[in-house]
Amino acid sequence: MAMIELRDIHKTYGTGEVETHVLRGVSMTIGSGEFVALMGASGSGKSTLMNLLGCLDQPTSGEYWLDGEEVGRLSSDRRATLRSRKIGFVFQSFHLLPRTTALDNVLMPVAYAIDADAAERRRRAVALLERVGLGEKMMHEPAKLSGGQQQRVAVARALVNEPRLLLADEPTGALDSRASAALLAMLGELHAREHLSIVIVTHDDSVARHAQRIVRLRDGSVVEDAEAAATAGAGR
Amino acid sequence: MKTSKMLALAVVAMSRNKTRAALTTLGIVIGIAAVIAMTEIGQGSASAIQRTIESMGANNLLVFPGTAASGGVSFGAGSILTLTPDDAAAIVRECPAASAAAPIVRARTQVVRGNRNWVPQYIYGTTPDYLTVRDWLPLAAGEPFTDRDVHSAARVVLIGATLARELFPGESPVGCEIRVKNTICRVVGVLQQKGANMMGMDQDDIVLAPWTTIKYRIANTALASANQSASAGGSGPANAEPYPGSVQLYPQASPTQQADTPLPVRFANVDQITLASRDQASTAQAQQQVTGLLRLRHRLRADESDDFNIRDMTEMTRAVAATAGMMTSLLLSVALISLVVGGVGIMNIMLVSVTERTREIGLRMAVGARQREVLQQFLAEAVMLCLAGGILGILLGRGTSYLISRLLGWSTELSPAAVAAAVGVSVTVGVLFGFYPAFKASRLNPIEALRYE
Numbered sequence: 001m002a003m004i005e006l007r008d009i010h011k012t013y014g015t016g017e018v019e020t021h022v023l024r025g026v027s028m029t030i031g032s033g034e035f036v037a038l039m040g041a042s043g044s045g046k047s048t049l050m051n052l053l054g055c056l057d058q059p060t061s062g063e064y065w066l067d068g069e070e071v072g073r074l075s076s077d078r079r080a081t082l083r084s085r086k087i088g089f090v091f092q093s094f095h096l097l098p099r100t101t102a103l104d105n106v107l108m109p110v111a112y113a114i115d116a117d118a119a120e121r122r123r124r125a126v127a128l129l130e131r132v133g134l135g136e137k138m139m140h141e142p143a144k145l146s147g148g149q150q151q152r153v154a155v156a157r158a159l160v161n162e163p164r165l166l167l168a169d170e171p172t173g174a175l176d177s178r179a180s181a182a183l184l185a186m187l188g189e190l191h192a193r194e195h196l197s198i199v200i201v202t203h204d205d206s207v208a209r210h211a212q213r214i215v216r217l218r219d220g221s222v223v224e225d226a227e228a229a230a231t232a233g234a235g236r
Numbered sequence: 237m238k239t240s241k242m243l244a245l246a247v248v249a250m251s252r253n254k255t256r257a258a259l260t261t262l263g264i265v266i267g268i269a270a271v272i273a274m275t276e277i278g279q280g281s282a283s284a285i286q287r288t289i290e291s292m293g294a295n296n297l298l299v300f301p302g303t304a305a306s307g308g309v310s311f312g313a314g315s316i317l318t319l320t321p322d323d324a325a326a327i328v329r330e331c332p333a334a335s336a337a338a339p340i341v342r343a344r345t346q347v348v349r350g351n352r353n354w355v356p357q358y359i360y361g362t363t364p365d366y367l368t369v370r371d372w373l374p375l376a377a378g379e380p381f382t383d384r385d386v387h388s389a390a391r392v393v394l395i396g397a398t399l400a401r402e403l404f405p406g407e408s409p410v411g412c413e414i415r416v417k418n419t420i421c422r423v424v425g426v427l428q429q430k431g432a433n434m435m436g437m438d439q440d441d442i443v444l445a446p447w448t449t450i451k452y453r454i455a456n457t458a459l460a461s462a463n464q465s466a467s468a469g470g471s472g473p474a475n476a477e478p479y480p481g482s483v484q485l486y487p488q489a490s491p492t493q494q495a496d497t498p499l500p501v502r503f504a505n506v507d508q509i510t511l512a513s514r515d516q517a518s519t520a521q522a523q524q525q526v527t528g529l530l531r532l533r534h535r536l537r538a539d540e541s542d543d544f545n546i547r548d549m550t551e552m553t554r555a556v557a558a559t560a561g562m563m564t565s566l567l568l569s570v571a572l573i574s575l576v577v578g579g580v581g582i583m584n585i586m587l588v589s590v591t592e593r594t595r596e597i598g599l600r601m602a603v604g605a606r607q608r609e610v611l612q613q614f615l616a617e618a619v620m621l622c623l624a625g626g627i628l629g630i631l632l633g634r635g636t637s638y639l640i641s642r643l644l645g646w647s648t649e650l651s652p653a654a655v656a657a658a659v660g661v662s663v664t665v666g667v668l669f670g671f672y673p674a675f676k677a678s679r680l681n682p683i684e685a686l687r688y689e
Binding site for chain 2 (some may be wrong): 054076077080083084088089095097099100104108111161168
């Protein structure tokens with residue numbers, strides 16, 4: 001069953017003479033439980049595609065089916081609800097709330113989840129933090145955590161509302177190689193355990209190699225879509 | 237999102253930056269404190285001013301006898317004799333809105349002392365209550381005459397400052413004797429200086445004496461006027477016991493006898509009754525009660541018109557009302573200015589806060605916060621800042637006005653209305669000035685907000 005189905009997505013910024021055509025007819029399908037890496041040089045449109053996938057933006061034309069629902073034309077409030085229920089985000093610069101404990105950071109999205117059982121979500125937050133290896137540091141503020149630890153808090157936060165889809169935008173961009181490796185290993189493990197669809201945006205081949213499938217964009221079009229082992233050559 | 241959750245979020249957000257929250261609130265604290273302190277001090281001084289104006293006689297009511305008319309010719313106010321000293325006593329007894337009343341008998345004659353003489357503007361025969369009505373206590377020197385002096389028509393007078401200056405240059409008049417017309421009277425006290433009244437008449441040019449003394453000894457108008465044609469029957473002053481301790485030499489008529497053979501009783505009329513209402517506000521009420529009482533006492537039928545006139549000090553009343561109104565609007569404008577300044581401070585800081593937390597707003601939107609929830613969150617923060625500021629401001633303002641009243645001795649008045657208004661206004665300020673920043677936050681594009689550096 002397809003988690004994500006894109007049909008001829010176009011995205012144009014600006015109006016009239018200075019139009020910028022960022023996505024030129026992207027079509028692809030990502031199955032439920034797939035781990036996909038989205039690659040491309042800067043300006044290739046991968047961030048725009050990521051925003052569309054995360055329902056933060058709307059396509060100029062084309063259809064976007066998420067988990068069996070056409071979401072390309074929803075109102076901003078409906079999209080907000082959708083994000084809360086189905087999508088988790090991990091960002092390059094972590095985006096943790098300052099002066100707020102790791103646990104409270106993880107619990108932050110719960111406030112916006114409709115009909116969430118607060119106590120149950122709290123137990124889940126604690127369990128998630130333990131699973132990402134931060135059981136001891138639950139009450140630490142972000143400033144007292146290393147970059148890798150902060151990103152793991154961010155991953156726990158992305159998963160607290162039990163999303164179907166995890167979107168990670170350059171999650172290792174601000175981490176050193178050891179922390180990157182640890183984080184990617186953790187993502188791989190989560191993917192295996194939770195049957196989660198993961199889309200990870202990166203320009204780093206060594207990161208992309210952790211995915212099952214690599215989609216390459218150039219100038220707003222998909223130029224390559226292949227199994228990870230096939231493209232990387234020296235794969236796993 | 238539930239309100240309680242939202243308020244908790246706002247508290248958490250504020251506690252993340254305590255210094256800024258405190259400084260923001262300071263604007264509102266000072267604003268509200270200024271409002272409370274100003275209102276309390278202002279109300280204190282307003283009522284002090286009102287008391288001062290009232291002491292000029294703004295709460296006085298003057299009752300004059302009515303108008304006689306004969307063959308279509310009216311003789312003007314005071315041309316019939318209808319008021320008695322008992323009316324004055326009854327007014328105090330039976331009208332709750334009147335605090336004091338005094339009858340007045342007027343005379344105009346020469347006052348002589350040694351080789352000096354003077355014709356005072358006012359020679360008033362009255363009761364000691366007159367001093368209460370006119371708010372003329374305490375005296376500058378000596379003691380007022382007493383009710384007993386009134387009963388016994390004692391030859392005692394109080395004189396005003398002008399008279400004291402004219403007749404007793406450089407010496408104390410108390411205890412000296414003056415001749416009023418042909419009666420020797422002892423000066424028992426000197427009145428405090430009051431200056432000219434609103435008409436420019438010198439209020440200190442006055443002699444006060446028991447009304448019995450003026451009526452029966454000095455003016456000697458003991459007989460009622462010609463209008464009371466049947467006055468021949470009675471004898472002696474009509475007030476119950478003009479000379480206490482006197483022996484009744486003749487058998488008195490019993491009530492039955494009196495009813496069987498009605499004799500026109502001699503009538504002790506007075507020229508005027510002056511009364512004071514409890515305060516400025518109850519003047520109209522007092523006027524109503526006095527009218528009812530006097531109509532009853534004078535046995536007027538419903539279709540008969542009043543045989544008396546009541547005058548109030550409309551001009552002064554208006555001055556009091558204008559003063560109070562002016563003080564109120566003055567205070568209101570001060571309050572508004574300081575609150576607007578405080579509100580602008582709140583808006584300023586909230587805008588800074590929105591800019592500073594752009595990434596946080598983007599993040600909250602990304603994890604599912606709807607525009608409305610972002611708006612509510614920032615609005616809740618602004619309102620809570622203002623509310624906290626309002627509460628602190630009330631405490632500070634109360635403290636300030638307490639200190640001022642203790643240290644400077646200014647009169648202050650507690651104003652629950654101001655406290656309620658301050659809370660209401662601070663919440664309103666929070667909503668008004670918090671809305672724009674909150675609206676701005678809610679309209680942010682999550683993608684741009686997340687990228688904001």
